[in-house]
Every structure is written in C-alpha cells, then in structure tokens.
Amino acid sequence: MTTVPRAVIIGLDGVPHRLIERYASDGTMPNLGRILSRGTLRKMASSVPDVSCVAWSTVITGKNAGEHGVYGFMNLRPGTYRFSFPTFDDLGARPFWEEMPGRRAAVINVPGTYPAREMNGALISGFVALDLAKATHPKALVPELERIGYRIDVDASKGHSDMDAFLRDLAEETESKVRAYRHLWERGPWDVFFLVFTGTDRLGHFLFEAFDDGRHPYAAAFRAHFARIDEVLGEIEGRAGGDGLFMMLSDHGFGPIGREVNVNRFLAERGFLRVVDPSPDSFEGVGEGSRAFALDPCRVYVHLAGRYPRGRVPPADRERVAEEVAAAFGDLRIDGRPVARRICRRAETFSGPHLDAAPDLVVLPHRGFDLKARLAAPQLVSRGAFTGAHTQDDAFLFLRSGAIPESAIPAAPWVGDVRGLIERGIAR
Amino acid sequence: MDELTELESRTIYVVREAYSRFKRIGMLWSIGKDSTSLLWMCRKAFFGKIPFPVIHIDTGYKFREIYEFRDRYAREWGLDLMVARNEKALAAGTGPETGSKLDCCHALKTQALIDFIAAHRLDAILLGIRRDEHGIRSKERYFSPRDERFQWDYQNQPPELWDQFKSSTEGHHHLRVHPILHMTELDIWRYVEREGIPIVDLYFAKNGARYRSIGCACCCSTVESEADTVDKIIHEIATTDVSERAGRAQDKENAYTMQKLRALGYM
Incomplete structure (x- = not known):
C-alpha cells in the first residue's frame, strides 16, 4: 500500500466540456488551468439516457445499461403502473472497487450507490440517498460524519422558492463534502480515492443560464461556486502526489433550456397515448387504447400486452409501433426547430441480459429543449423553474500525464470507457 | 417484579411525570395496538379515569373498523375523546x-395535528411510539422537543440519565412524550395478551393475511399470516425476520425519493 493513493478520481456532476475549457482559460478556475496543462482533456459522451444514475452506473461498471440494468431514476414495477426506484441493490454489475482484490477504496457521493454495502474501504452513497446510516459503510463512520455535519445533498426544493437560500445551502453542502473528503483522506491510506461533487449539477439545473449570460443576477454566484470547487481541486491535486492516476470527469453536460417539451402530451396529441385521471404518484393514468408512453427523461415504452395491465400491443407489433413513434418524434418541430437530435433504438443502443427491460426508444433533444415525461402536463411546451438541461454529447474527461500513455485514451471516449482507464491506472 | 410489570411501571412513571409537569397535555390515540396499550396504561396510572383529552387524528381515510372501535371504547372507558381533522383540506378534496x-x-395528519396543538395550546402530547419501530426512532428520547415548524433536531436533545428528564419547553416548542419507547412489538403483544386489552380485528388473520400495522385504508397492506389469535401473533413475531413496517416503510422511502426527484424536475 502506498501513502498516496494509486488513483485519485474527482467527479464533477453535470459539468460540460465547454465550461471546463472556458473557466480554465478565463481565470475563474486557475488551479484547473494549471492541472489541464499537464495532461489530456477530452470531450466525453454520456450514457443513453444522460441522467446521473445511468451515467455513473456506467462509469463504475464499465458496462452499458443493457448490462447493468439501470435505465433511469424510476421504472414501472412489473405488471403494474406503479413506480419503483432502482437502487444500488438493483445494479446488475459490480462497481470496479468490488473487483480489485487487496485494494482499499474510499468512495464518496457517487450517484446510484445507495444503500451502501460491504466493501474493502469506505463508501458514502450519493443521490438518491435518503438516510445517512444506510448511506455509509462502515457504520463506524456514521457518527464521524454526523460530527462534521455531513450533508448528503443540497435541499433542491429551496431552488424553487428562494434562490439565495438555495445558494447558501449549496455552499454548506459543498463545504461538508470538503470536510468529509479531508477526514477520509486522513483515515487512509487508500489505493483509490473517488469523490464526486454533485452541487455543480444542482446549480446547473437552476442557474445554467447564468453561465452564458454575464449580466444574469446570479452570474457571479454561479462563477463563485466553480471558483470554490477550483480551490478544492487544487488542494486535492496537491495531495495526490506526482505519479499516480489523477482523473477528473463529469457524467453528462449541461446546456440552456429554451423550452420544456412534455413528451407524453406529444404522444397523446399524436394518438399514441390516452391519459385518464393522471396522478403524480403513478402511471395508473395510462388508459385503455394507449400504444406507447414515456418515462423521464424521454424513454419511450411500447404498451405491450402481457407486460402492462391495459397493454394491448402484441409483441409482434412492438417494432412497428416504436418506429411510428420514432417517425413522429423525427417530424416534431417547435418554433421551427427540430426537437430530436438523435433517436436511439433499443436494439442498437443496448445489449446485455437486461435488454428486455430497456426502453424501446430514447429521444435525445437538440440544445435548448428539455424533454419531460410528466403524464399530466396540460400543454406540449412549457417553461418551468429550471434553466439548464442535461446534454449527452459534452461531458468531459481529464487524465494527468504519466499513469496512462495518452495513446491509450480514446480520442472520443464515452462514460463506459472510464472504468478500463481507472483499472489500468491502478494495475501499474 | 416480572418483566412485563417492570415495563408497565416504567411507562406509568413517564405518564405521571408528564402529567405533573404540564397543565395542557393530551394523548394521541391512533387506535392501533401501541397507542391502545398506552391508553390502557394511562387508565391504570389514573385509576380508570384519564384526566386529559385523548386525541384521534382523523384523516377521513381510516378503516371502518377503526372508527367503530374508537367510538365503542371511547364510550366504555369514559374518554374525553377529541377528533382532529383538517376540515379545510378535506373540503378541498385532499386525498391519496x-x-x-x-x-x-x-x-391530513401533520397539519391537522399542528392546528390542533395550536388551537388547544397544548404544551405536551403523549405518543405511543417505540424505539424498535424504525431506525431513526432509536435516537428518540422519552421527552422530545419539537420546534414551531414541528422539526425534530435529533442531534440537539438533552441526555436522559438515571430518569432525569428535561421536560421544560422553550419558546414555541412543544414536547412529545413517549412513555412506551422502551417496549418492543413483541412486548406489546405479550402485554395485550396478559391484560386482555381489546384490539381492532384488522390485526387478526383472515383468509391467510393480516395487518401488522394499521392506519389509512388506502396506504396499508397486509402480510401473509395465519395468526388469528394474540397467542399465534406472538409466536409469529418471535420467529419472523420481516420488519413490522415493511409495507409502510417502503412506501415512505418511495415518497421521499419522489420528493427529491421532483425537486430536480424529474417526474
């Protein structure tokens, strides 16, 4: 075991490649600028769909969703229209730290790792963790985290009512992560130290428009958050020593929202979906005669007979219905602009033992559109509290030179490549 | 003293302690097995006549059996029964x-209670919660302060050593008093059996299923069981490894998960 970790991995949830480039060069993140000059920065593709639980599950397993089985934050429970919420227990493949015998890892705040479970090292679960005791391994760590005021997440509901309160809460939550990382670092030595900041994603959801608009009332607050992250990055990189693997990455990017597009409303208008008495707690409102519906962000499922109580589409018609929906999305224009950037078909996007549970289509939007799958949305187009939408094509990946030859880093990586790079770095 | 009698004495001690410290006190009665056992011990503490109101938070969605049981025993035991309902929300059609x-x-529950406590200016309420019900409840105290927003700061609670209870309140706080905190689910059933306490029928198995925890009809589910007597229930609980609130706990976790996802615009 070494005194500094063999691998230090810093995740910045939801940070786009172009933000990294801009803030590294305009002086907002001077440490980042210095670090970038000593390694390789790439634009990275996220998972499909590009939500954090799917993307991070792909990062840590190195497998596509067809293999690890996590397609989103919620599914419908088999044979019902009720939601289930996949957890770490449902992840159908092992994260890399469970498959490196003799190596100790500290893993902090990786989304999709709740509840925490036995491992060689320490783990504090990220989003959607509910209870710190269940989010922490080993249990002896719980009182230590309570003492330093550890916060699992920012209270995002504040972003809807009081932006200043949200920003104060975000700063507190971020500082609690900094205290936690310092505390765990001292509790080492570790072979792998893996820390994810998720406040960057929360900030993106509410205030991403402040990134491109310098006169936005919260433009300074937006930059200030990244300036603080930069100080912490500098501190960690300094501690990490010179010859280990040092990696930074995001799980997806962010872009501005012009319009929210309610995709179930679209399916209803085109006759694919009949909504009856929708309730926010279930998809019980998917009525008789519906041929397709969507779950967030835009995972389209054909309403198959035998799979859903009111499903009437015979399996033989599954592909045909999916193609009809794909064609409809392909034609959808709002304000004269096409909405769908890419329409991902099940068989070409996913492979593995969980293929059958995969959505039939995943629609990825052009910049400026955010796809939402509320069942009860009254209009096709709306504008909500959010100003940022996830983007699939501009996450980032950075590796400091040394541990891995530059030639081993794919020119256009996707999140599924990350695990291999980490393993290669550790194995040296 | 046998074990059950010791548990009972401890409860009665806390009940009397609370009553002697607070003028404006009430007891919450959900009509479930725990609060009904607590009610039974309160009756014992005051020789049959409970000197404070017994409050039922009525969401309007309880099982029919619960209302029948409530009205029957409120009469038989001479209770000062008060029903807390959020009439405004019910009139507005709030429901599951x-x-x-x-x-x-x-x-229908929290707001109804907040309003009731404010309207009747209560400083303390007795509740039948138990330490073994849920992880977070293991951090509870016998005397547990709540602030004006009903928040419980479990990291800021007075220690309770050698039965020295801090039972004063500050400002707008009210105290929650938990006289059966030390009893387990199994203790309760053994006590119900020993004392012959009447219990709502829903707890007893019919057609291979029974309720292990009761509340609103829409949000409770049954467990598979053949236990149709208290004796059989005791045997079942002593040998099961399924948690008491398994059905309800999962619902609650899902509700929290949805709340967190919604705050970020999912769902």
Whole structure:
C-alpha cells in the first residue's frame, strides 16, 4: 500500500466540456488551468439516457445499461403502473472497487450507490440517498460524519422558492463534502480515492443560464461556486502526489433550456397515448387504447400486452409501433426547430441480459429543449423553474500525464470507457 | 417484579411525570395496538379515569373498523375523546388519489395535528411510539422537543440519565412524550395478551393475511399470516425476520425519493 493513493478520481456532476475549457482559460478556475496543462482533456459522451444514475452506473461498471440494468431514476414495477426506484441493490454489475482484490477504496457521493454495502474501504452513497446510516459503510463512520455535519445533498426544493437560500445551502453542502473528503483522506491510506461533487449539477439545473449570460443576477454566484470547487481541486491535486492516476470527469453536460417539451402530451396529441385521471404518484393514468408512453427523461415504452395491465400491443407489433413513434418524434418541430437530435433504438443502443427491460426508444433533444415525461402536463411546451438541461454529447474527461500513455485514451471516449482507464491506472 | 410489570411501571412513571409537569397535555390515540396499550396504561396510572383529552387524528381515510372501535371504547372507558381533522383540506378534496401521498399525509395528519396543538395550546402530547419501530426512532428520547415548524433536531436533545428528564419547553416548542419507547412489538403483544386489552380485528388473520400495522385504508397492506389469535401473533413475531413496517416503510422511502426527484424536475 502506498501513502498516496494509486488513483485519485474527482467527479464533477453535470459539468460540460465547454465550461471546463472556458473557466480554465478565463481565470475563474486557475488551479484547473494549471492541472489541464499537464495532461489530456477530452470531450466525453454520456450514457443513453444522460441522467446521473445511468451515467455513473456506467462509469463504475464499465458496462452499458443493457448490462447493468439501470435505465433511469424510476421504472414501472412489473405488471403494474406503479413506480419503483432502482437502487444500488438493483445494479446488475459490480462497481470496479468490488473487483480489485487487496485494494482499499474510499468512495464518496457517487450517484446510484445507495444503500451502501460491504466493501474493502469506505463508501458514502450519493443521490438518491435518503438516510445517512444506510448511506455509509462502515457504520463506524456514521457518527464521524454526523460530527462534521455531513450533508448528503443540497435541499433542491429551496431552488424553487428562494434562490439565495438555495445558494447558501449549496455552499454548506459543498463545504461538508470538503470536510468529509479531508477526514477520509486522513483515515487512509487508500489505493483509490473517488469523490464526486454533485452541487455543480444542482446549480446547473437552476442557474445554467447564468453561465452564458454575464449580466444574469446570479452570474457571479454561479462563477463563485466553480471558483470554490477550483480551490478544492487544487488542494486535492496537491495531495495526490506526482505519479499516480489523477482523473477528473463529469457524467453528462449541461446546456440552456429554451423550452420544456412534455413528451407524453406529444404522444397523446399524436394518438399514441390516452391519459385518464393522471396522478403524480403513478402511471395508473395510462388508459385503455394507449400504444406507447414515456418515462423521464424521454424513454419511450411500447404498451405491450402481457407486460402492462391495459397493454394491448402484441409483441409482434412492438417494432412497428416504436418506429411510428420514432417517425413522429423525427417530424416534431417547435418554433421551427427540430426537437430530436438523435433517436436511439433499443436494439442498437443496448445489449446485455437486461435488454428486455430497456426502453424501446430514447429521444435525445437538440440544445435548448428539455424533454419531460410528466403524464399530466396540460400543454406540449412549457417553461418551468429550471434553466439548464442535461446534454449527452459534452461531458468531459481529464487524465494527468504519466499513469496512462495518452495513446491509450480514446480520442472520443464515452462514460463506459472510464472504468478500463481507472483499472489500468491502478494495475501499474 | 416480572418483566412485563417492570415495563408497565416504567411507562406509568413517564405518564405521571408528564402529567405533573404540564397543565395542557393530551394523548394521541391512533387506535392501533401501541397507542391502545398506552391508553390502557394511562387508565391504570389514573385509576380508570384519564384526566386529559385523548386525541384521534382523523384523516377521513381510516378503516371502518377503526372508527367503530374508537367510538365503542371511547364510550366504555369514559374518554374525553377529541377528533382532529383538517376540515379545510378535506373540503378541498385532499386525498391519496388527488396529490402525492406525502402531500396527503402532510395535510391530513401533520397539519391537522399542528392546528390542533395550536388551537388547544397544548404544551405536551403523549405518543405511543417505540424505539424498535424504525431506525431513526432509536435516537428518540422519552421527552422530545419539537420546534414551531414541528422539526425534530435529533442531534440537539438533552441526555436522559438515571430518569432525569428535561421536560421544560422553550419558546414555541412543544414536547412529545413517549412513555412506551422502551417496549418492543413483541412486548406489546405479550402485554395485550396478559391484560386482555381489546384490539381492532384488522390485526387478526383472515383468509391467510393480516395487518401488522394499521392506519389509512388506502396506504396499508397486509402480510401473509395465519395468526388469528394474540397467542399465534406472538409466536409469529418471535420467529419472523420481516420488519413490522415493511409495507409502510417502503412506501415512505418511495415518497421521499419522489420528493427529491421532483425537486430536480424529474417526474
């Protein structure tokens, strides 16, 4: 075991490649600028769909969703229209730290790792963790985290009512992560130290428009958050020593929202979906005669007979219905602009033992559109509290030179490549 | 003294302690097995006549059996029964089908209680919660302060050593008093058996299923069971490894998960 970790991995949830480039060069993140000059920065593709639980599950397993089985934050429970919420227990493949015998890892705040479970090292679960005791391994760590005021997440509901309160809460939550990382670092030595900041994603959801608009009332607050992250990055990189693997990455990017597009409303208008008495707690409102519906962000499922109580589409018609929906999305224009950037078909996007549970289509939007799958949305187009939408094509990946030859880093990586790079770095 | 008698004495001690410190006190009675056992011990503490109101938070969605049981024993035991209902929310149609379940619970239970405590200016309420019910409850105290927003700061609670209870309140706080905190689910059933306490029928198995925890009809589910007597229930609980609130706990976790996802615009 070494005194500094063999691998230090810093995740910045939801940070786009172009933000990294801009803030590294305009002086907002001077440490980042210095670090970038000593390694390789790439634009990275996220998972499909590009939500954090799917993307991070792909990062840590190195497998596509067809293999690890996590397609989103919620599914419908088999044979019902009720939601289930996949957890770490449902992840159908092992994260890399469970498959490196003799190596100790500290893993902090990786989304999709709740509840925490036995491992060689320490783990504090990220989003959607509910209870710190269940989010922490080993249990002896719980009182230590309570003492330093550890916060699992920012209270995002504040972003809807009081932006200043949200920003104060975000700063507190971020500082609690900094205290936690310092505390765990001292509790080492570790072979792998893996820390994810998720406040960057929360900030993106509410205030991403402040990134491109310098006169936005919260433009300074937006930059200030990244300036603080930069100080912490500098501190960690300094501690990490010179010859280990040092990696930074995001799980997806962010872009501005012009319009929210309610995709179930679209399916209803085109006759694919009949909504009856929708309730926010279930998809019980998917009525008789519906041929397709969507779950967030835009995972389209054909309403198959035998799979859903009111499903009437015979399996033989599954592909045909999916193609009809794909064609409809392909034609959808709002304000004269096409909405769908890419329409991902099940068989070409996913492979593995969980293929059958995969959505039939995943629609990825052009910049400026955010796809939402509320069942009860009254209009096709709306504008909500959010100003940022996830983007699939501009996450980032950075590796400091040394541990891995530059030639081993794919020119256009996707999140599924990350695990291999980490393993290669550790194995040296 | 046998074990059950010791547990009972401890409860009666806390009940009397609370009553002697607070003028404006009431007891919450959900009509479930725990609060009914607590009610039984309160009757014993005051020789049959409970000197404070017994409050039922009525969401309007309880099982029919619960209302029948409540009215029958309120009469037989001479209780000063008060019913807390959020009439405004009910008139506005709040229910498990109209909004999220979390919102429904908040409006019809939490808000109903907040309003009731304010209207009757209560400084303390007795509740039948037990330490073994849920992980977070293991951090509870016998005397547990709540602030004006009903928040419980479990990291800021007075220690309770050698039965020295801090039972004063500050400012707008009220105290929650938990006289059966030390009893387990199994203790309760053994006590119900020993004392012959009447219990709502829903707890007893019919057609291979029974309720292990009761509340609103829409949000409770049964467990598989053949236990149709108290004796059989005791045997079942002593040998099961399924948690008492398994059905309800999962619902609650799902509700929290949805709340967190919604705050970020999912769902």
